[in-house]
Amino acid sequence: MRDHDDLTARQRRLWERAAPHYDRSMALAERLWFGGGREWLGARAHGRVLEVAIGTGADLPHYRADAVVTGVDLSPGMLAVARARAAEIGREVELVEGDAERLPFPGASFDTVVCALALCSIPDPARAIGEMHRVLVPGGRLLLLDHVGSTWLPLRWTQRLVEQVTVRTAGEHFTRRSRPLVECSGFAVEEAERLQAGTVERLRARKPG
Template sequence: MDTDRQRSVWNRYAPTYDRQIAFFERVQFTGGREWLGARARGRVLEVAIGTGRSLPFYPADVDLTGVDLSPEMLAIARRRAAEEGRAVALVEGDAERLPVDDASFDTVVCALSLCSIPDPAAAVAEMRRVLVPGGRLLLLDHVASTWPPVRAAQWLLERVTIRTAGEHFTRRQLPLVEAAGFEVVEVERLKAGTVERIHAIHPNRVHTE
């Protein structure tokens, strides 16, 4: 699915997205956004921020920017930020061509989105570009299960979801992160291996923690 179609899909889903995803975040992705927020530091860029569901979990002292392809999703994120009293710069843009400068962020976060970005390798390369050396990459997503029967069911499901929403269930982001040269410092696989959390560091760094 190309970028224009993807934008159209997320614009259409925006009004009902929070209601639809809330159940899955409670049951499948439990604690995932809290995990991301606890590791975010400094100047933070959230790629594919969507409706801003991660906003309540970021530390108060981070300088937060969010990018999303969908103006309708960003409108909801803007309202959520106002309700939370959270200062955040929200920018319409493509994860594969981020509208920000090189080496301008200390942390890049992407939650539940590389599964549907048309070219996830390009998006990860962009995340590396905009991170400072030593910066943190924090990812949360659903991935191909470690259990063959579940993985087979995921494969069948995505025969529909790839066509209708560009959403993949048998991708895995870790090999892309490694191929981009990041140093992976923390990985968690949960829920029969269908959920993965990744904390990686931009190369050429001096890590003091």
């Protein structure tokens, strides 16, 4: 547990340092690698929405007007940027500091849970997905967007080489895949697509009930 807590604390420090310039540093990747992904999430989210690891709030402009949005993030710095973005676009949102692996909400609290570009760096993604399952109502919807191991073997080898550096320095995994963890947590996958040589996955799943 101590080692795990140390990893979580490291991730908090990394995101705190990244918060002021995160959007600028991700702008090119957002356009060329993940383009359309946030719109895809927003179109499918409904009701009481929890965004896990909301970061700087990049998804906020894409939620439907009638969605009631709560965001949770490990980093106060990221939440500050998200709060400013929400104010700028006139979006009401509740922002909470918290850990994806220990979500500070009662069970069956949300109709939709969203997680975008975050499971790649959460220390224990299986535990985080289990928490997402817990806080969803029966029949609730899980929406995920992330980069994953490529379906093209030469590119996946390259991703593994890159991970030798990024996992140690930033906790960033490039060959993780969320779908097996989603299915093991009891979700039924209803929609899935792989893009960009299989390195990007969009996933919609439902909690039975």
